Amino acid sequence: MIRGIVLKRTFLALMLVVPLFAADDITERARRIQSEVIGIDSHIDTLQRVLMEHVDLGQKLPDGEVDLPRLREGGMHAPFFALWVPTFYKGSEAVRRTLDLRDAMQSVLDRYPDRIELATTAADVERIVRAHKIAAVLTIEGGHQIADDLAVLRMYQRMGIRSMTLTHFRNNDWADSSTDKPQHNGLTEFGKEVVHEMNRIGMIVDVSHVSDKTFYAALAASTKPVIASHSSCRALSSLPRNMTDDMLRALAKNGGVVGINFGGGFLSQKEADVTLRDINRIGGSEPNLTGKELDDYTTKMHIHDNWAHPKPTTANLDDVVAHVDRVVKIAGIDHVGIGSDFDGIAEVPIGLEDESKMPALTAALLKKGYSEADIKKIMGGNTLRVMREVVGK
Ligand SMILES: [Zn+2]
Numbered sequence: 001m002i003r004g005i006v007l008k009r010t011f012l013a014l015m016l017v018v019p020l021f022a023a024d025d026i027t028e029r030a031r032r033i034q035s036e037v038i039g040i041d042s043h044i045d046t047l048q049r050v051l052m053e054h055v056d057l058g059q060k061l062p063d064g065e066v067d068l069p070r071l072r073e074g075g076m077h078a079p080f081f082a083l084w085v086p087t088f089y090k091g092s093e094a095v096r097r098t099l100d101l102r103d104a105m106q107s108v109l110d111r112y113p114d115r116i117e118l119a120t121t122a123a124d125v126e127r128i129v130r131a132h133k134i135a136a137v138l139t140i141e142g143g144h145q146i147a148d149d150l151a152v153l154r155m156y157q158r159m160g161i162r163s164m165t166l167t168h169f170r171n172n173d174w175a176d177s178s179t180d181k182p183q184h185n186g187l188t189e190f191g192k193e194v195v196h197e198m199n200r201i202g203m204i205v206d207v208s209h210v211s212d213k214t215f216y217a218a219l220a221a222s223t224k225p226v227i228a229s230h231s232s233c234r235a236l237s238s239l240p241r242n243m244t245d246d247m248l249r250a251l252a253k254n255g256g257v258v259g260i261n262f263g264g265g266f267l268s269q270k271e272a273d274v275t276l277r278d279i280n281r282i283g284g285s286e287p288n289l290t291g292k293e294l295d296d297y298t299t300k301m302h303i304h305d306n307w308a309h310p311k312p313t314t315a316n317l318d319d320v321v322a323h324v325d326r327v328v329k330i331a332g333i334d335h336v337g338i339g340s341d342f343d344g345i346a347e348v349p350i351g352l353e354d355e356s357k358m359p360a361l362t363a364a365l366l367k368k369g370y371s372e373a374d375i376k377k378i379m380g381g382n383t384l385r386v387m388r389e390v391v392g393k
Pocket of ligand 1: 141
């Protein structure tokens with residue numbers, strides 16, 4: 001009996017003391033939360049580095065923003081690796097390049113089977129993260145990569161790819177891009193078929209990069225939630241790649257999620273013009289090449305653009321928080337996620353320079369009054385829900 005009372009007193013004392021200590025140390029709390037979340041960054045371009053620079057993701061790299069140690073340190077345990085193919089790869093060339101990127105991903109999976117594993121379902125993501133490994137979710141970035149052939153789309157799905165951005169910087173034969181002249185009034189009939197087939201085979205429709213009309217057409221055609229894997233809010237930075245408040249409301253109605261893009265121009269109006277110029281330069285290049293010559297040209301451009309060494313920026317961690325706040329205000333807490341675009345943006349925010357810094361964002365959200373449950377949704381819970389709903393368990 002006496003022992004019971006002593007235990008009860010000790011417990012009460014702990015109840016009083018522990019929260020005080022925890023509140024005192026937001027940084028520690030953020031690190032703990034980040035080690036517990038299933039952190040999903042819904043867009044990284046790191047495979048470009050693996051394919052063209054042959055970087056070893058098993059090491060903590062001195063440049064760029066992503067590798068296995070930094071994903072683990074930042075608690076971003078389930079990144080979406082984009083197999084991005086520039087739109088100047090046409091038809092079967094785009095398919096060939098997609099296979100090269102898929103092969104590059106396989107080289108990472110084969111080299112570090114005890115540290116990273118392919119995840120093709122939401123349950124896979126949970127199991128792999130529980131086993132203290134990185135869960136790699138694969139996506140393709142640009143509908144041109146299916147070469148107007150639904151069989152190619154289905155084969156990508158069979159290769160483990162679970163999402164596709166409908167366009168990139170330029171229109172394709174069936175969908176308009178946000179950074180090109182309108183051509184199809186959104187989606188063509190075939191474009192709608194692509195969306196239906198993605199719904200049917202369990203691939204997430206990604207509406208980042210598409211024109212506003214394509215966005216609404218995709219939402220009308222899709223029977224499943226969609227994602228905007230790496231876009232931010234147009235109300236805060238008027239970039240065509242960002243989402244208007246009306247689009248955010250429509251996304252909420254659809255049950256979808258927007259992953260906040262960390263690029264300078266995506267976050268800050270001051271840098272939007274520079275970002276748009278970069279987009280037009282990349283989207284506008286049309287080398288008349290094929291095969292190895294085209295690959296060599298792409299590598300030259302990749303090295304020239306120096307993605308691994310971001311340019312100075314004024315955008316910072318507070319801007320990222322402001323974009324999260326905006327989505328929460330307009331669409332609600334269930335519709336926001338993280339889509340940094342790391343290794344594919346020219347500038348990274350001050351205070352969030354790479355994946356290892358993500359606990360700083362969690363700490364900032366705690367300071368803003370977000371609950372742990374909210375933060376877990378933002379950091380990956382929302383995107384995992386969409387994956388579960390679209391891809392299946
Ligand atoms: Zn992109």
